[in-house]
Amino acid sequence: AQTVTQSQPEMSVQEAETVTLSCTYDTSESDYYLFWYKQPPSRQMILVIRQEAYKQQNATENRFSVNFQKAAKSFSLKISDSQLGDAAMYFCAYTHYNQGGKLIFGQGTELSVKP
């Protein structure tokens, strides 16, 4: 069964600095999709970034980028120039089309941003 692991329950970063959140996953599939979702205190789940496994190029969205290492089954999220509004729980998620579209989530990483 596919699993997603986030080994850092909590992380902290200084405002304007860079932080990297880790995620590893286990799958025997080759064509899958990975996501990072952000959940601020409002509890809304917000898509941060998406990566297709068949693409070698790492996805980027403004200050957010990923380091996708397919062979190592690693999918880390880098947040540059951290802002106070980045404080949230971050979830890594996996899906494959044979999953019926269901997302398999990691346990989450609570990110705090210090002014």
Place this chain on the structure above:
Amino acid sequence: DSGVTQTPKHLITATGQRVTLRCSPRSGDLSVYWYQQSLDQGLQFLIQYYNGEERAKGNILERFSAQQFPDLHSELNLSSLELGDSALYFCASSFGTSGRETDTQYFGPGTRLTVL
């Protein structure tokens, strides 16, 4: 705002009762997903509907059921409620190309259910 709406935002009820959670997907989306978020279980997939038909099932209890209506809104019915059913219930939607459900899912604000 993701475009996915969920009602109600909060629900407080007693054990043994039945409740219905409602979700309206983004305009144009055909797939609806239900997830449960609790402290002990994390985020768990419950069930997916595509254009009115059940497409995938996860760890959904027999006391729970769902459906998707012709106008594509969906309802999640929870019955014989127990204390452990207290959780945040999310609905998500995606365009849902048939057979290749890997489109990005956009989440609603959630319904917080408290069972006393």
